[in-house]
Amino acid sequence: MTGPRALALLLPLVLSTLTGCAAATLKSSALPEGFAVRNLAKVDAGAPFSVSRTGSFAVTSGGTLQVIDPSGAPGRRFAPAPASDLSFSPGGDRLAAAFPSADQSALRLFDLQGQTLAEARVPGRVTFIVWRSEKELLATALVIRRRSFGSELISTLYRWDTVAPPVATVLNDLTVRPAVGKLPDPLLYKSLRLALSPYGDEIAYSTLKDPPLFTPHLAISLRHLESGAERLVAETGIGSGGLAYLPDGDSLLVGDSQALTRRVTLPDGKETDAWPSAGDRLALSPSGSYLLLDGRLFQGSREIASFPSDSEASFLPDGSGIAISQGGALFLVTGLKDPKRPAEPGEPGRILELRRLRMLGLITEKEFKAKKSQVPGL
């Protein structure tokens, strides 16, 4: 090999290694006026992250869980293992993380100094963690047991008060056909998604269904946490099923596996709106005005910017920005003008009672609305 030819071959290689040293940039369309992008940290591509009310970010970087401040202070290393999900407590002073191992997951609670406050182990892989209140954590976990005649998928909801062992409720125990059971594990884990209503009284979750002679699909169901009442609200294809409650708690965003994200009313599942994106990666601003769907930022029904479709995102709790994890870096997009979140009703207990009666099927939607309109502050 001659010198110039060898150089020509080596140059691209050298350049490709050097790009890792340069500051990563977030590819995007032209951003609306007032928007700005900042690179916050290097993170593991595709790993979950969480944003706290106090402005801290929990990320996984180099396979290690870390908490970083937007000020640029060095990150605090919490645990030397990748987490399957992360979630700051509502007040932002504790971090819950799930660490999967061979056939179980460890649910661990940290303070902001990285000290472990509590730990519990649950079978299977934890797919989602969400705080119901400062005192209760919800987690969904999926167990996959492969057998010759098919695979058993057990979806379980865990309610953990961070003191006693988590309380398990089986959401779905299903044996799927061998072909479905052979789908890649990450796709099967994605079948179990979780969203908590803004009132904290019910969850929306997705589970895999594999009825004989029909196409396997995901069922989106509601479950009232205290009464156990359940309703099926929607069905969607495997591979999607992003879920998010609207701030009113009476509608849900559901991504399908094709090209639409639908807004459905609860609990009857009637479609009232739709956006032209599959909704596999779905984030909603606190007021519900902004919506990031597979990298496309919508304000209402208008698309105002776009980022790479594999962007994982979370809006800041005050609605002023979006944290976007993309291409191995965490970015903060600021300049959003999210309206103030609607005030909570003066008597939330009355709304909770009406919501409970509705989920139990004891009152109709018409009766619910009539009584709700009488609650002060709504």
Added chain:
Amino acid sequence: MTGLAVLAALLLSALSPLAAFALEPCLPCHLEKTPAAVAQWRGSAHARAQVGCEQCHGSDHGKIVRGEARVDMKVCAPCHQKAYREHKASRHGMGLHSGWGCTRNLPNPKKDECLFCHRAGDQAPLSGVQCARFLKQSAEMKEIGCNYCHSVEESCDACHTKHATDLKIVRNPNSCAKCHMGPDHPQWEMWQTSLHGTLNASAGRALGPDCQSCHMPKGSHDVSTGMTMNSGGVPFPEPKAKAARDRMLQVCSGCHAPAFARRELERGDAVRAQSLDILQQAESIIWDLNDRALLDPMPADRAPHPLSGPKLVTDSQMLYEDTSHIERLFFKMKKYDYARTVKGAYHQNPAYTHWYGNAELKMDLVDIKAEAGRLRERGSRGLPAASAEEELRALKNRFERGALSPERYAEEKARVLGRIK
């Protein structure tokens, strides 16, 4: 000449066992192993008609020994076609639509238990009917306590016995008494102590009719002839009931004036309607308690019903175990006392109609009302008035079981919702 004839007769009679041996290769062994069966067969009409062992039992000795060659109704049917057709059309032929159930999914089913309902190698059951009380039993109880009677669906020998075919046996009311006696339907006792039974015992069958005289007229195997209600005591709809009544009147008119017979049966109808009303009062009380979650224990808090799961069941699949006390009282009321009142009236037995039946039925209602009062009192003791949710739930339950019209349901709901501020 006479001497020769006598000699020939003696010779033939001496050789007849040998002739039987030639016909029946089973006999040499079975004379030793099961001599009673052989003796019964020899005295039967089957032996006289030269119907031997193999014609009913088959020739596969291994299958016979393993219990896989049952002599059920299909074996008898080719020769007894009229009886088979009549039987299959009757309540006996339907196994009374109860007494069976698939035990495959129960814990620890007994080996060979499947043969109660399935022929070897045949997945289709003899009856598609499931019985909740059957499914609650042990394998041994299922066999002796349920299927010894309900096997009448597919087994001629349930009445006719196995090898002895003498009609004297099966025409005796005691044949019927094996099943038609006891607390739930004591037809045998109520017939025995009625005027019909007394006349039968004292003056014979010509004057005192027995079970077969009225329920199997002219040798019919349709034992449901003339019945105007199902085995649970629920009256048939009018066209079906009228046709049945006409058939029964024909039977009665063999001895009685038709007008007299009609009056007697119509009096039974009236007693049945009155009894049904008392029964429905009690049933409604229990459903109301269930609507208000006051049963103790509630269906959701006890072993699930084998067919309906954690639900209240008061129909023909009602259980007498794993229920609340008030349901157990209702079971006795419906299955024993209602049945005794109604069947006592149709069998013209005053004591069964009144004291074993009607009086018990009315006392049951007293007990059920008292127990309901206790449950309601306990439900409200020390507690605030029922919450809106409890009231709405009770209303929904009542609406869903048809006890409230849509309009009334809406009105009642509006009243409760008005209390929610």
